[in-house]
Amino acid sequence: MVVGETEIQNVALYRRMRLLRRFEEMAGDLVRGGEIQSAVHEYTGQEAVAVGVCAALGPDDVITSTHRGHGHILAKGGDPALMLAELLGRETGYNKGRGGSMHIADIDLGIYGANGIVGAGAPMACGAAFMFKTMAERHVAAPFFGDGAMNQGVLLESFNLAVMLHLPVVFVCENNGYAVTTPIGEVLKGSILERAAGFGLAVEVVDGMDVRAVRAAADRAVKRARDGGGPSFLECETCRFSVHNVSAGPAWPDERAEDEREEARARDPIERLARQLIEEGRWTADDRARVDAEVESELEGGLGFARNSRRPDPDSAYDFMYARPYAGLPARGTDG
Amino acid sequence: MSRALNYVDAIREALFQAMEADPSVFMIGENMRAGIRPESRGLYQQFGDDRVIDMPISEAAFTGFATGAALAGGRVIVEFQVSSLIYPAFDQLVNQAAKLPYMLGGQRFLPVTYLIMGAGAGGGRAGQHSDNPYPYFLHAGIKSVFPTTPADAKSLMLAAIAEDDPVAVFAPVGVYGTKGPVPEEPVLAPLGRGVVRRPGADVTVVAGGPHALQAVALAENLKDEGISVEVWDPLSLLPLDKAGLEASVNKTGRLVIFDDSNRTCGFAAEIAGLAAERCFHALKAPIKRVTRADVVIPYSAPIETEVLATVDRLEAAVRAVMG
Numbered sequence: 001m002v003v004g005e006t007e008i009q010n011v012a013l014y015r016r017m018r019l020l021r022r023f024e025e026m027a028g029d030l031v032r033g034g035e036i037q038s039a040v041h042e043y044t045g046q047e048a049v050a051v052g053v054c055a056a057l058g059p060d061d062v063i064t065s066t067h068r069g070h071g072h073i074l075a076k077g078g079d080p081a082l083m084l085a086e087l088l089g090r091e092t093g094y095n096k097g098r099g100g101s102m103h104i105a106d107i108d109l110g111i112y113g114a115n116g117i118v119g120a121g122a123p124m125a126c127g128a129a130f131m132f133k134t135m136a137e138r139h140v141a142a143p144f145f146g147d148g149a150m151n152q153g154v155l156l157e158s159f160n161l162a163v164m165l166h167l168p169v170v171f172v173c174e175n176n177g178y179a180v181t182t183p184i185g186e187v188l189k190g191s192i193l194e195r196a197a198g199f200g201l202a203v204e205v206v207d208g209m210d211v212r213a214v215r216a217a218a219d220r221a222v223k224r225a226r227d228g229g230g231p232s233f234l235e236c237e238t239c240r241f242s243v244h245n246v247s248a249g250p251a252w253p254d255e256r257a258e259d260e261r262e263e264a265r266a267r268d269p270i271e272r273l274a275r276q277l278i279e280e281g282r283w284t285a286d287d288r289a290r291v292d293a294e295v296e297s298e299l300e301g302g303l304g305f306a307r308n309s310r311r312p313d314p315d316s317a318y319d320f321m322y323a324r325p326y327a328g329l330p331a332r333g334t335d336g
Numbered sequence: 337m338s339r340a341l342n343y344v345d346a347i348r349e350a351l352f353q354a355m356e357a358d359p360s361v362f363m364i365g366e367n368m369r370a371g372i373r374p375e376s377r378g379l380y381q382q383f384g385d386d387r388v389i390d391m392p393i394s395e396a397a398f399t400g401f402a403t404g405a406a407l408a409g410g411r412v413i414v415e416f417q418v419s420s421l422i423y424p425a426f427d428q429l430v431n432q433a434a435k436l437p438y439m440l441g442g443q444r445f446l447p448v449t450y451l452i453m454g455a456g457a458g459g460g461r462a463g464q465h466s467d468n469p470y471p472y473f474l475h476a477g478i479k480s481v482f483p484t485t486p487a488d489a490k491s492l493m494l495a496a497i498a499e500d501d502p503v504a505v506f507a508p509v510g511v512y513g514t515k516g517p518v519p520e521e522p523v524l525a526p527l528g529r530g531v532v533r534r535p536g537a538d539v540t541v542v543a544g545g546p547h548a549l550q551a552v553a554l555a556e557n558l559k560d561e562g563i564s565v566e567v568w569d570p571l572s573l574l575p576l577d578k579a580g581l582e583a584s585v586n587k588t589g590r591l592v593i594f595d596d597s598n599r600t601c602g603f604a605a606e607i608a609g610l611a612a613e614r615c616f617h618a619l620k621a622p623i624k625r626v627t628r629a630d631v632v633i634p635y636s637a638p639i640e641t642e643v644l645a646t647v648d649r650l651e652a653a654v655r656a657v658m659g
Contacts, residue, residue, distance in 0.1 A: 123396070127402060321438050
């Protein structure tokens with residue numbers, strides 16, 4: 001098959017989504033097997049959002065992420081080996097074993113971190129965008145957050161701040177329909193889109209299970225921000241396949257009825273793109289199998305790297321609290 | 337060259353000099369453009385709207401904004417006009433900025449200064465404008481300073497801005513009206529260094545801000561009675577000059593802590609704990625704390641005075657430890 005630019009882009013989108021999916025499935029297994037000592041919030045089902053948005057971003061653009069952050073980090077170019085090392089608590093991990101699932105970050109790649117507090121990353125994205133604007137750099141900041149965050153004051157404050165300062169920000173709302181287990185309609189009145197529009201943001205809603213549609217919408221929003229057109233808001237309607245989080249203990253009950261879950265799986269963004277590529281004659285089942293094998297091999301390599309890495313030395317627990325430590329700072333638990 | 341400056345003017349001079357010296361420094365806060373705040377008056381006119389930015393009344397968002405800007409290479413000063421305005425921003429302070437560099441495994445640090453004006457009680461400002469909230473910051477591991485004199489205000493403000501970590505500068509409302517010699521040059525004070533405000537032999541009083549000045553005045557009054565009071569001012573609350581504290585308490589053998597933050601788990605409790613661990617065998621009397629009561633600061637004068645750390649109570653405590 002002759003591989004043109006469009007094919008490369010389409011295959012890259014597929015490959016990235018497949019990486020996100022298989023990474024999360026692997027992480028879930030590692031949790032259940034006890035190798036990851038805490039819970040993870042699986043991103044399965046929502047891959048088209050992270051991959052579609054990040055495909056519109058460049059290496060110097062910035063994202064902030066959420067508690068369900070693995071997908072955003074991988075989509076922005078995060079290294080699965082360093083992520084797995086972090087999840088396994090190794091010193092080679094992204095955060096040197098100090099963060100775990102909810103705090104993975106790679107500042108050099110513009111990944112300002114997953115975050116354990118809903119909505120908390122948005123003002124940081126605004127601060128980065130302000131720096132880009134004042135330094136006359138054409139970079140963009142894209143904070144990801146869920147539908148539940150639309151009730152968080154700091155996010156709404158950030159909308160206002162971004163409009164007021166005309167910042168190059170693309171707010172990405174991943175509406176998966178649930179604020180943890182509460183159907184969003186029960187706790188959010190009015191409309192998400194109208195709420196954002198009320199701040200003066202340019203708004204658009206897109207099918208978050210269609211990576212090409214997300215990418216196209218993100219391209220428009222990012223171009224607008226880069227060209228000095230100001231902030232915008234992209235609502236991506238999506239579904240998460242997993243329960244809220246996966247931990248080694250008793251399984252978190254799924255708040256959704258079986259038919260609702262089946263309906264969500266029928267919209268699987270990865271299968272959808274794979275099907276489209278075959279229907280359009282852009283690739284064959286063999287091409288897909290080859291990409292899938294590459295993803296498996298990358299993840300297996302990453303897991304091997306993580307497992308073979310050392311855990312941090314207990315004495316290093318005091319490092320990185322401060323750029324500049326002082327005598328007795330940080331204090332240890334027995335210091336006088 | 338020094339000349340006399342008012343306390344708040346000393347802060348303003350530090351802001352001007354820091355922004356002149358380093359183009360990556362910028363300041364965010366409220367009501368700066370209008371020039372109603374003496375600490376920031378004229379900054380906007382001098383440095384323009386890329387570097388002096390009036391924020392909406394959104395403390396949580398603008399605190400997080402500073403964190404993000406610092407990650408992207410800025411050096412940011414965030415002003416809170418009144419100390420209690422930190423509370424709407426609490427998550428962004430203690431759960432984000434204070435933790436992020438560590439959680440990042442040191443990928444970046446955060447050169448952010450929180451200028452917290454109006455700290456402490458000051459005549460009828462009541463429950464929501466009278467706090468000395470530094471114990472929350474110390475608990476969260478945020479470097480914090482509490483400058484007492486105009487010279488301290490300038491040198492510690494400059495030091496805070498130069499630090500690559502978040503530093504809170506608490507400006508106590510009780511010393512706003514004071515005037516003192518301040519060097520014209522930008523001289524930085526080291527963090528983690530306390531000062532003996534007045535030397536003495538019999539009892540150490542630990543106090544900062546207006547309470548240090550009151551303790552010095554009390555020490556002068558007690559001199560004629562043969563009670564020699566040493567006043568030790570920590571200046572830097574985190575890092576704390578534990579060696580300086582220890583030297584003073586070991587010398588006098590008696591300790592009274594005079595601190596206008598809440599009693600339970602307050603700053604005085606930490607000082608008392610350190611002195612008990614470090615100086616137990618030098619102590620000739622039990623340690624005493626003179627602090628705020630654990631109640632909301634009330635409005636009306638008689639009941640406000642009742643709950644604050646007053647110099648009368650300090651005097652009684654000093655006499656008590658002298659036996």
